[in-house]
Amino acid sequence: MAFRAAEYERYTGPRSKRPAWWPLLTATLQRGWSSRWVRRITWISLIQGFGLCVLAYVLNDVVPTWRELTERVGEMAGAEDEIKLDGRVYLWLLNMFVYPVLLPLALLFGYDLISKDLETNATEAYFARPITPASYLLGRTLAFVGFLLAATLGPMLMVWLADYATSEAEHFQEIAKVPLGITLALSFIAVVLALFVQAVSVLTKSGTWTNLIFVVIFLFGSAMASILYNMTDNVDMLSISLLHNVFVVCAYIMDELPKRQDYADPGVVFTVMSGIGIVSFMILMRGLRRRSMLG
Amino acid sequence: MNGVMTVTAFAWRQRVRGLRLLAPLAIALLPSLVLLLGLTFGHNPDPLNLYRRFLVPVSLYFVLPFVTMFVMLPVLQELYSKGAIGYFFTRPVPRWQPLLGLFLGGWLATIPAFLAAVLVPAAMCMAVDQAADTETMTNLTEVWMQTVGGLFGVLVLASLAYGALCLLFGVWSKKPILWSFFALFIWGVLFGTLPGDGQMWSLHYYLFGLAREWCGITEIWTGMFPPVENPPTVFVSLMGLGLVMTVSLLLAAFAARQRDIL
């Protein structure tokens, strides 16, 4: 190693008045992106979206009558519900993105959010600087939500645009409400998930335990929910399961909730999800405030 | 043996003092929560049946592996990860003594959690389960005592074997959480619940064997129990558990001599 006797210099350049959470947001995105598995999942998701765009083009332009064809097939198979393909397809699509993309990303990316900072004691480096616990949390959560949305909402909107551009005009009426619906659903789920993962990591202070607990809560939430549903025949019991809640939230916001009986009441589901979000937020603020006391 | 007792007391103290017992207790009380919701919202509940059909499996699937992990893993990991185990291993006693002490202390600390997991739901059920005349009452109490005692026995014995596994991973590996999760949950719970002959190789198979005998779950398929044509006898089950515990402890003692501290 060589020692270069560089001299210390005072800084005379400009200082911007930008809020402190902005650099945190960009840095968090960067840090998330530098993880190999996060990158892989995101790419897979985007490629999937692109593939579906191509599919939409093929269906709309090459086989314009595919809709009627499918509906006829559905009637022949004896489907009970009246088949309303368009919105339902998007709900199905949404779930295809939420379960294999959103949940693993939340796990992998969530580790980066606070666990790593606690492990390397980065909070001490942050809070000695002009940043408050609230803006720290804002930067981190926004980055997390933004990333999750980019990996899920991005491809979905792509598909929607492709569908819209290639299909005939009246079809637009049927799918007009879709973008708003999926945006709202995904944003809500992403915010709750982000807060929840961070709260768990503040409590456990360890990345491995955080991931383990996250998995356990998802697995056992579902198991418990079905046991309880069996025991009581009360559908609202299913709102214990986060996986179930995610589905109901998506379906409700998109106004595509199936008419079958085994779904909890959306009101209960939203209360449970918001409750998780709010409790997580409170745990986080408390934990971070304590961390901001240096030394 | 003085050394073993001292460390046992230490490990017990470590696990029980302060808020440390909160996490295992929270896990242990989950069946109670399930039951509470079930009793409140369910129609026409038969508490004993409820207890046998749902709470026994929930305790075995969920409470057992996670309480054991939450209690046993930190016992060793906290000491090994910071090199603090050196304070025990630089004393004029052989290394297996402090290890055995940690194991026993950790195991003792799981007992309050298991007690809570077993007794609280039972108390809730019994409060609901009011029999008409005294004769059936005594009879029913006996059945309840058998079921509750049996479940407690299974949990406590099982946590000896699973706890020994956790101890082994704690001494032998630097990532004991992952290994224990794999061993207790995937190999134990999931593998043991699969139908077919493969489940014989999972420790959980023998736990179910014990639970069938002791908790009075005599049918082949009850609630969430996996279907088994020939459930293992109590003797075979106890041998299985004892074997796993002994082998794990011996391997842990061996690993402790081999592994460098830090």
Add this chain to the structure above:
Amino acid sequence: MSAPAIKTVGLSRWYGEVQGLAGLDVTIQHGVVGLLGPNGSGKSTLMRLLTGQIHASRGYVEIFGERMTPGHFKSFRVLGHAPGEDIHFENERACDFLLLLAKLGGESGASARDRVDKALDRIGMTPKANVRLREMSKGMRQRIKVAQAILFEPPLLLLDEPLNGMDPPSRRQTLDLVREYSNTERTVLLASHVLHEVDAITDHLIMLHHGRLLAEGQLSDIRNLIEQKPRRATIRGKGLTQIAAKLLSEDRLSGLTMEGDDCLHLDTRDLTKLLLELQQVGADGQIETLETDDQKLDAVYDMLVGGSAR
């Protein structure tokens, strides 16, 4: 006791491809011995090998004539050890922690309690006996670490950076304790980075560098062995030019530097002669201060480690 407190023969340890210690041969009899060396020079590796916490890749250690291996627990009767890492029994009260170790050492009941009280008293922590380690400052935990090492008053005491993080009063107290402890024909091996504190309590040193033994012995002997460097005396006073002229004419010096009007650096190969000469001059009242480099551990350390580092 005839067998040396510590004897290492060709002691080596690798961590994968990283070299911790390479072929160390030292013998330590008794008294306080300072263990010095930059970070990563193998001090902690040596300490861990001496206490049987890790296996040697090659070579062996003898403690009072007995081979030390991780399984050889009987040797721990004669050995007290304060490791360099923080203590990490956060939930324990100081007295409980010490009592636990006392009982592991084979004592029980009242006699264990007695040992704990004595050790706490020695480090001046009796009033803090019931405080949990988590609530203590780092310096206080360091003292508890020393207390557990002297619990059984072992004839061999190994202290790895015991002063790190201590506040000045505790530093002084611990150094006093070490000094006192060694007075009774016992051996203390003290690893430290703070040279002036090592300097204050011992002249016997072991210096490690890059995992190898750099020097071992009395400070002044070590200094004498470094022959390629001339010895330096620095004087301040009045009329230094005349002194310089006189010394130069007598051909005693190998170098001479004047710093300002009142400071003179004199380099020589025969320091004692020069000092006697200066004493003569000094008796006439011309010298205000006199300093020589071999008295300072910093200087010797710099010569040995500073030159070869990087």
Add this chain to the structure above:
Amino acid sequence: MSAPIIALDGLLVRYGKFTALHGVDAIFSGGSLGLLGPNGAGKSTMLRSILGLVRPTAGTAQVLGVDARKSGTELRRRIGYMPERDAYIGGFSAVRGLAHLAEICGFPKDDAMLRAHDVLHFVGLGEERYREVSTFSTGMRQRYKLAAALVHDPEVLFLDEPTNGLDPQSRARMLGLIERITKDHGLHLVLASHLLHDVERLCQEVWVMEGGKMRLSGSISDLTAAARGARRVTIANDQGAAFHAAAEAAGFACSREGDGRSFVVHHEDRVVEPDEIFRLAQNNQMVITSIRPAARSLEDAFLEVLEGE
């Protein structure tokens, strides 16, 4: 001279029932300040209030003429704080992490990156810029923390145990760096350290705290003023005991220090002159290897203050 760098006025901090600071008054008008005190003296609480992270129960802490409680965020832009424990941004290279921290202090992106490179070169981590901090050794981590405290060009530097755990070379290097920053670039320094040699070398002023109270504030040279014309003398090997006897016989009071070869020689009613000592040695065929005025070390002075009450 404008406003003082730090002005504490009746600063009182309570955590629940526990009083961490009992109304401290002190003024630091610039230069280098050593913050001394045993563990638990209230140093870190004071630091927190100065950084505006703790709301004082009563009194004020003014830093650079600004009330720390009201505008802590603005103040932390102008203060560089080096924590005692390791603290870095995981998952980033050293230089990227520093640039990120500078951006948080309001540096534009490009300036932040430039500045991060410069500061890392300055602390001698130029070659390791692109490595992750988790791979650094103790000495490198300490220098990295110093760089992190400097990266946003603060006006005041708070260093908490910057030489803790460093080997002698790294320590000398760290002290050299701090000296350059403070002497050549006019940054004000507040140094909390248990190594009083470091404080003695770097600082002109000290605050001594104990039990949440300010026990003493003043300049180091006053504290360590030579004690009544005494001399510290070192004798060549094996002659310590003989010298001791001879000096006592000649009417000096002679106290032994440390290794047995150093003595502090003084006389009850007059200054001890060096020539007397030299003559004494000459008459007894001894060799004196060093002699200098027995200034009190800062350590002695500090311990004396603590024992004072």
